[in-house]
Amino acid sequence: MMRAMATRKYEQRLRADAAEETRQRILDAVGQRLRDAPTEPVSLDQVARLARVARSTIYLVFGSRSGLFDAFADDLWARSGLSNLTEAVAHPDIREQLRGGIAAASAMFAAERDIYRVLFSMAQLDPDSVGGAVQKRERVRARGMARVGRRLAEQDILRADLSADDAADVLWMLTSFESFDLLYAARQLSLDRTVDLIVATAERTLYR
Amino acid sequence: MMRAMATRKYEQRLRADAAEETRQRILDAVGQRLRDAPTEPVSLDQVARLARVARSTIYLVFGSRSGLFDAFADDLWARSGLSNLTEAVAHPDIREQLRGGIAAASAMFAAERDIYRVLFSMAQLDPDSVGGAVQKRERVRARGMARVGRRLAEQDILRADLSADDAADVLWMLTSFESFDLLYAARQLSLDRTVDLIVATAERTLYR
DNA sequence: TTTTCGATAGACAGTCTGTATTTCAAGATA
DNA sequence: TATCTTGAAATACAGACTGTCTATCGAAAA
Numbered sequence: 201m202m203r204a205m206a207t208r209k210y211e212q213r214l215r216a217d218a219a220e221e222t223r224q225r226i227l228d229a230v231g232q233r234l235r236d237a238p239t240e241p242v243s244l245d246q247v248a249r250l251a252r253v254a255r256s257t258i259y260l261v262f263g264s265r266s267g268l269f270d271a272f273a274d275d276l277w278a279r280s281g282l283s284n285l286t287e288a289v290a291h292p293d294i295r296e297q298l299r300g301g302i303a304a305a306s307a308m309f310a311a312e313r314d315i316y317r318v319l320f321s322m323a324q325l326d327p328d329s330v331g332g333a334v335q336k337r338e339r340v341r342a343r344g345m346a347r348v349g350r351r352l353a354e355q356d357i358l359r360a361d362l363s364a365d366d367a368a369d370v371l372w373m374l375t376s377f378e379s380f381d382l383l384y385a386a387r388q389l390s391l392d393r394t395v396d397l398i399v400a401t402a403e404r405t406l407y408r
Numbered sequence: 409m410m411r412a413m414a415t416r417k418y419e420q421r422l423r424a425d426a427a428e429e430t431r432q433r434i435l436d437a438v439g440q441r442l443r444d445a446p447t448e449p450v451s452l453d454q455v456a457r458l459a460r461v462a463r464s465t466i467y468l469v470f471g472s473r474s475g476l477f478d479a480f481a482d483d484l485w486a487r488s489g490l491s492n493l494t495e496a497v498a499h500p501d502i503r504e505q506l507r508g509g510i511a512a513a514s515a516m517f518a519a520e521r522d523i524y525r526v527l528f529s530m531a532q533l534d535p536d537s538v539g540g541a542v543q544k545r546e547r548v549r550a551r552g553m554a555r556v557g558r559r560l561a562e563q564d565i566l567r568a569d570l571s572a573d574d575a576a577d578v579l580w581m582l583t584s585f586e587s588f589d590l591l592y593a594a595r596q597l598s599l600d601r602t603v604d605l606i607v608a609t610a611e612r613t614l615y616r
Numbered sequence: 617t618t619t620t621c622g623a624t625a626g627a628c629a630g631t632c633t634g635t636a637t638t639t640c641a642a643g644a645t646a
Numbered sequence: 647t648a649t650c651t652t653g654a655a656a657t658a659c660a661g662a663c664t665g666t667c668t669a670t671c672g673a674a675a676a
Contacts, residue, residue, distance in 0.1 A: 215674055219622060239534045243663060254624045259665075261622090317532060324529040326447045338594075369595050369605060378586035386546075387577050397577060401613045426643090427653060451632060462655045467634075469653090 223261050223271075226251045230272045231315060238314040244268070270331025273319055277337060281308040289344065294351040298402065301344075302375060303395050309380050310391045317385070320377050345371040352406060359408045367406050374402050431469050431479075434459045438480045439523060446522040452476070478539025481527055485545060489516040497552065502559040506610065509552075510583055511603045517588050518599045525593070528585050553579040560614060567616045575614050582610050 229251035233242055244265060248255040262268040285308065288300030309316050323334035349368035352358045358367055373379060375398075383394040437459035441450055452473060456463040470476040493516065496508030517524050531542035557576035560566045566575055581587060583606075591602040 213674090215620095215622065218674090222622080239536075241534075241663090244665095245663075254626095255664095256625075256666090257623055265664075321529045321532040324525060325533065326449075328447075366605070369591060369597065370609060372595055373587055373590040373605075373609075376586070376590055378584070378590060379581055382581045382584055382586060383577060387580055389577065397574070397581075401578060401581075401609065405609045405612045421643090424653095430653080449632090453632075462657095463633095464635090464656075465654055473633075 219261075222251075222253065222257070226253060226258060226261065226268070227272050227275050229253075230268065231276070231312075234315045234318055235312075238318050264331075266329055266331040269319075269322070269329065270333045273330055273333035273337075276312065276315065276319075277333075280311055284308070294348065294355060295357065295403075297351075298348055298371075299399050301348075302399055302402070305375060306380050306384070306391060306395045306398070309377055310384060310394075313381070313385060316377055317381060341375065342368075342372065345375065357407055359406065362406060370405055371402060374398055427469075430459075430461065430465070434461060434466060434469065434476070435480050435483050437461075438476065439484070439520075442523045442526055443520075446526050472539075474537055474539040477527075477530070477537065478541045481538055481541035481545075484520065484523065484527075485541075488519055492516070502556065502563060503565065503611075505559075506556055506579075507607050509556075510606050510610070513583060514588050514592070514599060514603045514606070517585055518592060518602075521589070521593060524585055525589060549583065550576075550580065553583065565615055567614065570614060578613055579610060582606055 226247065229247045230242065232250055233246055244255055244258050247268075248258055258268060262271055281304065285301065285304040288304040289297055291297045291300055319330060319334060323330045327335060345368045346364075348371055349358075349364040349366075352367055353364040358364070379398060380394060383389045383397055384391065389397070434455065437455045438450065440458055441454055452463050452466050455476075456466055466476060470479055489512065493509065493512040496512040497505055499505045499508055527538060527542060531538045535543060553576045554572075556579055557566075557572040557574075560575050561572035566572070587606060588602060591597045591605055592599065597605070
């Protein structure tokens with residue numbers, strides 16, 4: 201019974217707002233669930249109950265489980281101080297840029313350590329399970345480290361026996377969440393101490 | 409109908425051998441499965457089929473899923489060059505010990521990178537899921553790094569502004585599987601290059 | 617009043633895990 | 647040879663979770 205009906209235009213201000221709020225409530229529920237028991241697998245049923253939403257709504261809004269985690273990771277990054285990081289990286293002095301970048305990233309990780317831990321581990325185990333959000337961020341980081349390496353070489357800060365690529369490799373390792381976590385969580389160092397050690401390691405290894 | 413029956417003694421040579429072989433076949437199946445598709449979750453059903461064994465047999469032999477992975481991790485470590493590592497660490501010169509240890513561990517990781525990746529990620533996500541084998545190994549590593557840090561301090565190799573504990577922290581970070589993997593897998597460096605970079609980073613950061 | 621659409625509710629097939637329980641078959645013993 | 651022992655198979659079952667789909671509600675927009 202197809203009928204050619206002139207479809208009305210819909211502005212849907214209030215409804216779109218409500219939808220956005222639902223979406224955010226689900227993302228918050230994921231965070232809450234992850235914070236409560238980082239070590240236990242997250243079931244969409246739990247998330248739905250926490251967000252006071254039907255499980256089917258999650259599929260409706262995010263399409264899939266991985267879509268949900270993808271959106272969650274993006275949201276987390278945006279909220280937890282991505283701006284601090286980009287600000288730090290804007291510093292004119294490349295040495296300060298490196299120091300500040302490591303400090304900003306570490307503070308960001310520290311604020312939600314358990315959650316980042318889960319996200320990165322999930323991404324390692326199965327990249328698709330977080331939908332690519334982690335890889336996307338890591339690609340940005342890779343470009344950033346290449347840039348820093350180049351700058352250090354250009355400005356003759358780098359040791360003579362190191363190329364810009366070498367520097368990028370070392371920085372890639374040292375500025376990872378993993379390096380942060382090995383000191384901050386596994387070794388229980390304070391945030392400041394963690395940052396100091398990573399920065400010191402980078403500078404002594406790379407600077408002439 | 410309890411009957412006090414004199415229980416016979418059983419030598420069971422052949423049968424015990426067969427059991428040991430079954431056990432090993434299951435462990436091999438885990439490895440094979442992991443190598444085939446490191447990114448997909450491992451179901452005991454798949455493992456059982458690969459080992460040509462009933463799924464219930466896995467529970468019979470290993471008690472639980474985590475018991476299986478625990479045994480697998482132990483077995484893997486024992487096979488994949490743990491001896492090389494302990495040999496390297498026996499060198500009289502502490503500097504050679506560090507170099508050799510990093511080289512041996514890296515070679516070990518490289519030989520079965522995908523499997524170690526899964527094991528470490530699983531352990532991060534939920535320590536119980538691998539039954540403690542990873543933690544056990546990591547505790548050994550922690551003691552090792554503390555020892556190296558102490559030696560370096562005693563022999564006055566360490567920079568003046570670093571304590572033995574500081575050195576242990578840095579070494580903990582640099583000798584981790586994660587550091588290895590960030591260079592070897594993520595950055596696609598060769599094994600030699602990976603070892604060189606890690607060793608160089610350690611020496612430049614720690615040595616006076 | 618009538619559309620439209622975000623969200624609910626429920627059902628369903630499929631995959632996994634753990635835990636029994638029963639039975640088989642072959643090695644060990646007398 | 648007859649009998650005991652035990653590793654392993656076979657099977658069943660409850661419970662958790664995923665992804666998909668369909669029917670329906672209810673409130674905002676026209």
